[in-house]
Amino acid sequence: xxxxxxxxxxxxxxxxxxxxxxxxxxxxxxxxxxxxxxxxxxxxxxxxxxxxxxxxxxxxxxxxxxxxxxxxxxxxxxxxxxxxxxxxxxxxxxxxxxxxxxxxxxxxxxxxx
Numbered sequence: 001x002x003x004x005x006x007x008x009x010x011x012x013x014x015x016x017x018x019x020x021x022x023x024x025x026x027x028x029x030x031x032x033x034x035x036x037x038x039x040x041x042x043x044x045x046x047x048x049x050x051x052x053x054x055x056x057x058x059x060x061x062x063x064x065x066x067x068x069x070x071x072x073x074x075x076x077x078x079x080x081x082x083x084x085x086x087x088x089x090x091x092x093x094x095x096x097x098x099x100x101x102x103x104x105x106x107x108x109x110x111x112x113x
Contacts (some may be wrong), residue, residue, distance in 0.1 A: 027072075
């Protein structure tokens with residue numbers, strides 16, 4: 001019974017880890033772009049920067065970065081983009097969960113004999 005409880009805890013713990021990934025990598029922003037930072041809860045924060053970037057003909061990029069309560073938006077000239085590189089994550093939790101499930105089934109079969 002204790003062994004099954006321990007394996008169940010390991011299986012549930014593995015599933016919980018799958019929900020928490022690393023933070024996304026920061027946007028790669030060319031030097032010709034402008035960064036405007038705003039703060040959560042303050043709708044006017046960064047509005048002057050955004051208006052100045054729009055007046056200069058810069059285009060708002062889809063890539064944004066968050067750090068705590070601050071959001072960084074990027075404005076770049078036409079033909080230049082801010083991009084986010086891939087996360088480089090490996091999906092190891094799903095195979096681990098399947099292996100633990102198989103181990104539990106094997107132990108149940110042995111204890112039933």
